[in-house]
Amino acid sequence: LSDIYTILFAKWILLQEVPDFETKVNEDYTEIHFYNKHADIEIVFNPLNIIEFKATNTQSGEIEYYLHFQMKTLNHAIKLFKELTHYMKHIGDTPTVKILLCCSGGLTTSYFAMKMNEASKLMSLPYVTEASGYNNLYYVAQDYDVVLLAPQISYLHAKACDILKDKIVLNVPPEVFAKYDVKAIFTLVKDSLEIKKNQSDQKIPLPVMLDVEIKHKTLALSIFRNKQSIHVAYRVYDKNQEILLNNEVIKPTVNLQDICDIIDIARLHYPRIRYIGIATPGIIDDGYVSSTSLVGWETPERLEDVLTERYHLPICICNDVNAAAVGYYSSQDKVSSLAFLFQPIHAGSGAGIIVDNCLLHGMHNLVGEVQF
Template sequence: MDEFLQDINTLFFFKWICIQENKRFQIYLSEKDKNIIYIETEYGIEEVTFNPLNIIELKVTNKITKEVNFYLHFQMKTIKHALELFNEMIESIISLSSKPVTKVLLSCSGGLTTGFFAQRINEVIRLLGLDLKVDAIGHNNLYQIGTNYDIVLLAPQISYLHAKVHDILKNQIVLNIPPQIFAKYDVGKIISLITKANENKKNQKIFNLMNYQ
């Protein structure tokens, strides 16, 4: 393609993005770099970066997990091609807005063994594309940050604290990790445990709502 036409198409694409309006996201230019356009929703932020040689980068980051859910770069060829890729990116960020991530906290005596377990769980979560994020912490710091999570899982070493943790973290699901799951670092079974706990919580909310009505 003629370089002049590439420049024109890239400028048109930049201007076109800037004037888009949608209730599901907001669009604004970066204050530090006017070659970057941000598109933001409650759960995701999208960067459209215009580089030299008419190379355009598209990136979507999950604001909760901080993970990149969509990334590609391309050189401007045709407006039609650019719009197709842009729409793919928009679908990616909008899908995040309808899928809030369940935050899970593992806790043991010092956080070392649960930290290793959490790392393995997150690797599988990324591969499967699940809406989960798992962190780990020693039990001494559990009460300070536990309120920021949906589910708290206690390692067998501190399972005796279940009643106390449950009493303090009243709005969280608090469960003991079965020893056979923890000892084997059984990622599949721990994800099943988390999924079942999440479903039970949703069903309880529905039950409470029906009784209230």
């Protein structure tokens, strides 16, 4: 029936009216595109009835929504399509790149910031610019993607780069600043964003230094927030810790069924997976998950039991920040104690603390860690 459901689903999609989007379909109906000036929505029908949804912001080039699932029921597929179309309405609503223009006091950059905003609106560019004095830079910079330093404080570039390690920090050339050359600034920002994107695409996973014996294929999932979206990164490892499958799902909300879809897809490609590990936001106490923003994640039963009963595999669920601390600790052999502090912009903070080679869980995986 999955074959029939997939054909019906493709025909059903083509009958749907999606306001403000044009539709394009290839000859064999394996790819359907909805597109406008803000977004390109791609729906691909793969072998084994695996369906992919991908939404790309055409202004920034970023993939803002991505998931895949295997067709099981029409009801589930239609629900996912409606989630996608709801999200499509909001792509391009807000600028995707926030720029902070900084000088010694903020006065000389305010006019330049105003001219940049006028130009980005006129040119339909996804940039919004604000001005700030250097004294406030390190308090507000976390809310911005790019920091531009005016020529009078260009000597502070090295210090700013050292403190704002995950931000793009650039010096504005004096001739550009003097002429308020908005076009040159936008070119500088665009080129720097492209370089950063290429560098992030080439990151090599940290090696695991601990001597851990793995006899079978393992599936690892990491759930985390990034701006307004939730990402589920997942990998399949073989017994030699080589990565066999490396993918990611991006959605505004994630629920238990989304996690099950990912596990189903991974097991479809690698049926011999024998262990599943999940790192998730929230408090994990004896297999129960609480205080998390994931829909359907807090169940009356132990979540580990729910998933174990479904897949008949050993499943480990742990806090995401603890997993990050253990992951980094496992990749090095220089220190036996460390603290990993995580402070996302729009969510609660967390800490993963290892003392003398042992991860501290605290009472009920919540309290008692801070004393260390």
